Amino acid sequence: MKSILIKGGQLITASDTFFADVLITGEKIALIGTDLPADHAEILDARGKLIMPGGIDPHTHFDLPMFDTVSSDDHYTGHKAAAFGGTTTVIDFVPQEVGSLKSSVDLWHAKADNKAAIDFGFHMNLSHFNDQIAAEIPLLLDEGISSLKVFTAYNNRLRLQDGEIFQVLRIAREHGMLTLLHAENGDVIEILISEALAAGHTSPEWHAYTRPAWGAVEASLRAASLAAQADAPIYIVHMNTAGEVDFLQYMRQKGVPVMGETCPPYLFFTVDHLRRPDGAKWICSPPMRGVEDNQRLWEGLKNSTIQVVGTDHCPFFFDGSTPIVYEGQPVAIPGKELGKDDFTKIPNGLPGVGDRLPILWTYGVRANRITPNQFIALTSTNPAKIFGLYPRKGALLPGSDADIVIWDPDRKLTYGLAHAQHRTDYNLFEGWELVGYPDKIFLRGELIVDQGVWHGHAGMGKFLRRSTKSFVI
C-alpha cells in the first residue's frame, strides 16, 4: 500500500494548531507524530505550509434543471472546481420527482456516479408529502441519505405546509435524520412578484424587492419553532439576514436544537449589486441583503451562532447565448440572459464551490474576523459532524480519510475566473486580492490537484453513505 509522509507542516484543526508529520497509508491517515521516520513512504516537504482537512461543502446543486436550462456545472466540472478550491467532499440535493423517493435518488446517482471526481453525498428534497412519502423517508437511510430538505417558499413547486414540515421533523427525529430548511415566506413572495410584473418592474433588483428580509427572518424562526415543538434538530440553510442571526442566537440560548449555515456571497455583497447593469450575476434566492446583514452574519460566525459556511453552488452563465470554450470544448448552456426582460426568468443561483475556502481565508481569517481553527470548523469539521461524516471526513485524525489540503499561506494572487474552475463565464470575486491558497489537494491519499494541475478524473469520487450519528453543535 502506498504511503506518503507529509513532513514539517503546521496542522490546523477545528481546535488545534501544531507542527507534526502526517503519514498517509493508502486512503487513510495512519499516523500523526513528531519526526516520523520515512520508512518506505514518499516524502512531501510541507515546511512553511499549513495542513488542513479537505473542505466539505454541504450545499451544492450540480446539473440541476431550472426553468429552461440547467445549472452549468455537472457532477464532474463541479467536483473538479471544488477540488481546486480545497473542497474534497460535497453534498448535493436530490430533487423529488414523481414516483418513489428511491427513484429520485436513482436518477441522481445516474447523473452523478460516473462523473464524480471527489467524494459526495446526497440530501433528499421533500417538495411534496403524503403518507406514502412519509413511509418512504426512513428507507432513505438504506440509501445512505440521512438528511432531508424542506422549503417554506416556492409555492406549488417546492413548498411544504407547516404541518407537513412538522411531520417531516418528527419522522426525522424518530430515525435520527436531520432536516434542512430554506426559509422565506412563499405566500408574500408570490404576491409581490405578481404585482411587480404587473407594474412592469422586470430588472434584477426586483428579485430582491419581492423577497423581503422579514420573510426570511420569520420563516427561520417558524422553522426553529416547529423543530422545538417536534423536539428535532433543524438546520437553516443559507442564512442571509441580521434578523436570522438574532433569532438563531435567541433560540439556541433557549435550548432549541437549531443550527445555521451561511454562504460567502451573503457576507460580502448587498442588494446594491443587483442594481448594477450586470446585476443578474448576483441573482439567487434568498437575495443579497444590506451591509448590516453582512456584518451581523460575520458576528454570527465569530461567536459560533452559525455553524457552517456552505456555498449553495448553482452556477449559470451570465451570457449563455454565446458558447465558451471549457477544457477545449465549446459549451453553450442558456443562462442569466433568459431573464433579461423578466427577473423571474433569471435562473437562480451563483457559482461558489471553489471560491469558498480561498475567499474565506483572506477575507475572514486574515482579516481577523474568524480564527484559523474556526475556518476549519466552519468549512469542514462542523459539516462533517452535522451530516454524519465524522470522523471519516472533516478531521486530521488517524483513521480518517486522507482528504488533505496543503495550503500555502504566503501565496498571493489576484483571484477570478482565471483561477476558479467553475464552468461559467464570470466569478463574483473577480479581481479580489488573495493571500493564501491551496497548493496540493489529496482525496483519500491521491494527489488530485498539484499547484494548479488537475490529476483527478471522473468516477474517482465515492458516494458517501452517511450515518445517523450526527451531532447537534
Added chain:
Amino acid sequence: MKSILIKGGQLITASDTFFADVLITGEKIALIGTDLPADHAEILDARGKLIMPGGIDPHTHFDLPMFDTVSSDDHYTGHKAAAFGGTTTVIDFVPQEVGSLKSSVDLWHAKADNKAAIDFGFHMNLSHFNDQIAAEIPLLLDEGISSLKVFTAYNNRLRLQDGEIFQVLRIAREHGMLTLLHAENGDVIEILISEALAAGHTSPEWHAYTRPAWGAVEASLRAASLAAQADAPIYIVHMNTAGEVDFLQYMRQKGVPVMGETCPPYLFFTVDHLRRPDGAKWICSPPMRGVEDNQRLWEGLKNSTIQVVGTDHCPFFFDGSTPIVYEGQPVAIPGKELGKDDFTKIPNGLPGVGDRLPILWTYGVRANRITPNQFIALTSTNPAKIFGLYPRKGALLPGSDADIVIWDPDRKLTYGLAHAQHRTDYNLFEGWELVGYPDKIFLRGELIVDQGVWHGHAGMGKFLRRSTKSFVI
C-alpha cells in the same frame, strides 16, 4: 340639560394624577377645573375617591355560538357585568358568516342593539377571503367598523393563509384600518390534537399540551413580519408567552408598527390550573402557560412593550347541565361539561369582562407592578386611541363622553361570583382579596351602577362608529 358636578376627587389619566372638579353636562364632560361653582348642577362629593375614565375592553365575545352551545353572556348580561367592573365600552367580534360582510354585521346588530347596556363597537372577523371579500372590506368603514381580525390557527374554520393575511394587512393600510391577529400555529395544533385523542388523552390539560407556546411565539413574529412587509400596523391579541414579549420588544425596537394585548388570566394562571379536577374552568385559546410567562408579561406591561389589557371575555358555565337562577330567571346553557370526556369539546373561553379592572388594580397597581397611570392607559386610553375612539372615549377631557368611574381606593372585599355579574357559575378569581373597587359608574352622564345597584337598562348602549384616526402606540 342635566349637570353633575363631581367635586373633590383625584383624577387619574394615562399620564396625570391631580385633584380637580369635573362638570358633566348632558352626556359630555364640560369642564375640568378647580373649585368649580355648583350653579345648577347636582353635586357628587368625591372626596377620597379616584376619578377615572370608564374602562374600554376591546376584546369580548357575547352571545357567540361555539360547538353546541353559546357563550353564556349576551349583549345585555355581558354589558351589565362589564359596567359593574368599571368598563363602559366594549368592542365585540362579528363572526364572518356566509354572504356579505355587511350581512354578518347586520346579524350582530340584531343580536346586540336592543340589549346593549353600555357603548359598544364591532371588529370584523375575516375567516375566509377572496376578491369579493377584499372589495367589501373598505365598506366596513361605512358601518363604523375600522378593525379586522384574522387567525393563524383553527384550520378550516377561522384560519387565513399567510398570503391572505398579507393582503388583508395591505387593504387595511390603504384604508386606515387596523388588523388584529390571533397567533398560534394551526397546522401543528391539528396534528397534536388528532394524536392526543388517538392516544386517549381527553382531559383538560391536553388542551394546553396540544397548543405549544412556540407556536404562539412564531405566529406572533410571523404576523409582525407580515405587517412589516405590508407596512401596516398590527395588533396581537391575547399575548400569553414570554417569547411573544421578547419578540414584540424586538420588533418594536426595529420600528415595526406592532402592538400587543394581554388578558388577566395570562398574568396569573398557569397550565397547572388545567391539571386540576375543575381544569376546564381555565380552558381558553391560547391556553395558560408557565410562571415565567406570567412574569415576562408583567414586565411587558410595565415597560410599555404591551399596550392593552383586554379580556377575551367568552364565558361558559362550568356546569351548564343544571340551571342556575340569574336575575330571578332559571338559566341553562350547556357549558364546559360538554367536553368532560374530550377536551376538544370543552367550549373555549373564560369570563372576565367585569374582573379586569378590580383584579388589575389590586394585583397590578397596589402590588407595584404598574402605576395608576399605566392602569388607565392599558385599560382605557390606549384601547381608545388604538381603536379610533379617542378622545371621545378613554379620556377625562372636556368634550369627551362622560363615561366615568368613581373608584373607592379603600374598599376592601373578598372577590368572586358574588360580586362579578357574569352570567356563569364560577369566577376565576374566587376568594381573592381586593382593596379598591368601583363605587359609581357613569355612562355618558348617566349613573348606571351605584354602589352595587344597577340603574342601567337594555338598549341604552350606543353603537360606536369608529374612525380610522387611530394611533400606533
Added chain:
Amino acid sequence: MKSILIKGGQLITASDTFFADVLITGEKIALIGTDLPADHAEILDARGKLIMPGGIDPHTHFDLPMFDTVSSDDHYTGHKAAAFGGTTTVIDFVPQEVGSLKSSVDLWHAKADNKAAIDFGFHMNLSHFNDQIAAEIPLLLDEGISSLKVFTAYNNRLRLQDGEIFQVLRIAREHGMLTLLHAENGDVIEILISEALAAGHTSPEWHAYTRPAWGAVEASLRAASLAAQADAPIYIVHMNTAGEVDFLQYMRQKGVPVMGETCPPYLFFTVDHLRRPDGAKWICSPPMRGVEDNQRLWEGLKNSTIQVVGTDHCPFFFDGSTPIVYEGQPVAIPGKELGKDDFTKIPNGLPGVGDRLPILWTYGVRANRITPNQFIALTSTNPAKIFGLYPRKGALLPGSDADIVIWDPDRKLTYGLAHAQHRTDYNLFEGWELVGYPDKIFLRGELIVDQGVWHGHAGMGKFLRRSTKSFVI
C-alpha cells in the same frame, strides 16, 4: 384677578391631544372645557395653534465659573433665552463650595434671585463628601432642594468615590431625594489627557479621544448598580452613547429604578464635528460620539427607555476675545479661544436652553421619531414628575401654574443665532430649517414672549421649592 381665555387651540399633553378652551385666572389654570364663556376674561384666539405646558429644562448651568471664565449666560440672559424657546422652568446646579451646603446654596441664590426671569429650582452638586456633609444633605429639603448630583469623573475636582456615591444614594433614599449622576471614568480620562498633551495633541478632537465611550457606558451601569444596591432611584444625566441606552434598558427591565436624560446635541452631532476647524464649538463633556449613538439615543426616546431631554446648557463664546453687542451692551467674556492651543483649556459646554423645543419639534416630532405627546412628556411632564414639580408644573391641568406655550405648528423659519437668544456668538443649529415654533409664552399667567417680543423682566422668576413627591418613571 386677571383672566385670560385661550380659545380654540388644540391641547397637547403627555398623553392627550384634544381641542378645548383654557381659562387662566391669575397665575393658575382654572378651567379646561369646551366652549367656555368669556365672562370677563381677555380672549386669546388660538385656532390653528397648539397649546402646551411650558418646557422644563432640568439641566442648566448659568453664570458658572469654569477655568478662567464663566458660562456666558447668567440667570437673566439664560432665562430669557429659555423663554424664547418655550421653556418656563429651569433647574440649575449649585456648585459645592467650601463651607456648608447652605452657604453654597445662598451664594447661588445671590446670583440668581434678582435676575430670574422664569421659574427655577436648584440641584445640589456634591463634589466632596464627609460625615458633616452627610448630615447636611437632608437639610437641603428645607431649602427646597430635593436632588443631588454626583460625578464619577473629574478626579480631584468633582468626583466622588463609589462608596461615597453609594452613601449619597442611601441618604437620598432615606429622605426621598433623587440622585443625578454624571457618568464617565475619571481615572482613564486623566491618564489619556496627560498622554495626549505629552504627545503634543492639542486640537479639539482630542477632547473626545481622551473621554472614551466605554467609560461612559460602564460608569452608567456602575451608577445604576450602586442604585440597585442602595435601593434608591438614580438619574443618569446627558446620556450620549448607544451602550448607555442598552444598559439602561437592561437595568430597567431588571427592575432597577434608573432613569435617563439625553440632550439634543447627542442626537444630531458626532465626533466629526470636533474635527472641524471650529470644532471647539462642540466641546462639552461627555463629548459627541458616533452616528450609531445618535440613532440608538433616538430609539431610547421612542421606546421610553430615556425619560427626559434636557440641555446641559452651559454656553461660551466661540471667540470671547472680541466683545459682541448683546441688548445694546458690549459683552466680552473669555470663551472657547482659551483653549486654542490646548483642548483641556477649552471651556466645556454648549448653548442649548432655547434650542431644545424648536429643534426637537421639527427634527423629532415632524420627522416621526417621537410623537407630540412624547415631546411633551420628554421635555416637560416627565421632568416635572421626576423632580418634584408636578402637577404644579409640566401639566395643563386645573390648578397648575399657567405656564403655557402657544405653538404655531405652521411657522417656518431658518433657525440660528438670529432667533436663539443665548448670549453667545454661535448656534449649533445655524441654518437648520424649522417648521413649528413658539408663538406666545405665558409664565404663571403673564405673557412674557409674544411673537418674538420680550415682555418679561429680571426678578419675575420664582424659586421653586421642590417636594420629595417625585415619581420614578
Added chain:
Amino acid sequence: MKSILIKGGQLITASDTFFADVLITGEKIALIGTDLPADHAEILDARGKLIMPGGIDPHTHFDLPMFDTVSSDDHYTGHKAAAFGGTTTVIDFVPQEVGSLKSSVDLWHAKADNKAAIDFGFHMNLSHFNDQIAAEIPLLLDEGISSLKVFTAYNNRLRLQDGEIFQVLRIAREHGMLTLLHAENGDVIEILISEALAAGHTSPEWHAYTRPAWGAVEASLRAASLAAQADAPIYIVHMNTAGEVDFLQYMRQKGVPVMGETCPPYLFFTVDHLRRPDGAKWICSPPMRGVEDNQRLWEGLKNSTIQVVGTDHCPFFFDGSTPIVYEGQPVAIPGKELGKDDFTKIPNGLPGVGDRLPILWTYGVRANRITPNQFIALTSTNPAKIFGLYPRKGALLPGSDADIVIWDPDRKLTYGLAHAQHRTDYNLFEGWELVGYPDKIFLRGELIVDQGVWHGHAGMGKFLRRSTKSFVI
C-alpha cells in the same frame, strides 16, 4: 527512553472524538495512529476507556496565608489532590509582598518548588502599583510569568484603582501579557460589612448579603470596559452571576477581547447553603448567588460565552481546632471556626481542585449541559491556550507533554471526602453520585495515579515558564 502504547481508547479533545492509539515516548506524546505496533513499548489496554489531556486548573491558592491561618493544602497536598481528580497542571497566584515582584516570586518558588507533584505555573497578583512596579512587570516574563491579577475589591488590601488597572492593562498589552480580574465593588462591600457588624449580624449568610451581585456585575463590565479602552485582553475570574454572563456576551459581541471563568460551586450552590448551620463551608468570595445565576452560568458554558472552568481552590478546615490525621500525620490548621462569631473572620475559600473534573463530567456532560468536547475545552485546552501553555499542555498532540487521563466512563461511585484528596475535613459534593471517574493519570509520561493509588512524589512537578503566545478565544 521508555515508551508506553495506549491502545484502543477513545480520544476526546476540544473538538474531536475518535478511536486511536497513543504512543508515549519519554515525557512526550510521540504518535497518534491506528493500530500502532507495540515495538518495545509497554502496552496499556484502554479499550472502553476515554483518553483525555490532563486537566489544567488556572486558579489555585496553595499555602496561602489568610487572616490568622493558611489555606490547608500546600503545594504538595494540593497537587496530589489535583492529580487524583485528573488535573496535571495548576497555575497558582503569587501574592505581592513588599519589595520587588521578583522577590515575591522567589518566595513562592521557595514554598512550591520542592513540594510540587504536578506541573505548575504562577500568576502575579498586583495589589499595589507605582512606577517602580510598572517597570518590573515586563521582567516577570523572564520569570516565566505572563499573567497578572488585579482586584476591584478588598480596599486597602488588594484593590487597585481603576486608573491603575487601566495602566496594568496597557503594560500587559504592550508585552503580550494577560490580565485577570476579580470583580466586585470594594467600596460598597466595606460599607455593608461595617453596618452588618454594627447591627450584630455575624452569621455566614451575611458574607453574601454584604457582597451584592450587582457589584460583581458592574465590576465585570467596568473591567471589560477598561480592557476595551486599553485595547487589551482581560479574563474575569470566578464569574458567579447571571448578569456577568449577560455582559460578557454583550461585550464579546461588540468585539471586546474579554474572557471569563467560572468555578463548579457557582454552578450548583446558592446563598441558601450559607444559611445552613454549617454555612461557613460555602464561604468564599464572591459568594454563592441564586438558582437563576446557576442556570445562566450553565448557559454561558454551553454557548461558549464563558471559556474556562477553574476552581479557585483555597481550602480551609471546617473545624480546624481538632487535628485530623492526614497521611498518617496529625494536622491542625485553624479553619472556618475562626469566624464562628464573626463572618468577616471566616477564612474565604473552598476546596475543589480535585472535584472539578469528576463533578463536571457527571453533572455537566452526562446531564447534557455540555458536550464531552466542551468539557475538554473548558477544563484543559482553553486554559492552555489562554495562558500560554498550548500546545505543550491541554492537547493530545504529537509533541505535547504526555499529561494524559485515562477516564473510566462506567465507573460509579458516591463521591465525597473519602475520594477527594484535599487536606480538609469536608467536601462540598459529599454524597453526590458519580458515573465516570479518572482511572489512571500520567504526568509527562509517568503514571502518577493508578486506580486510586498514588505513585507521584514531591518535587516531580516542574515549574512552567509560560509564553506570551496566548490566544484570545
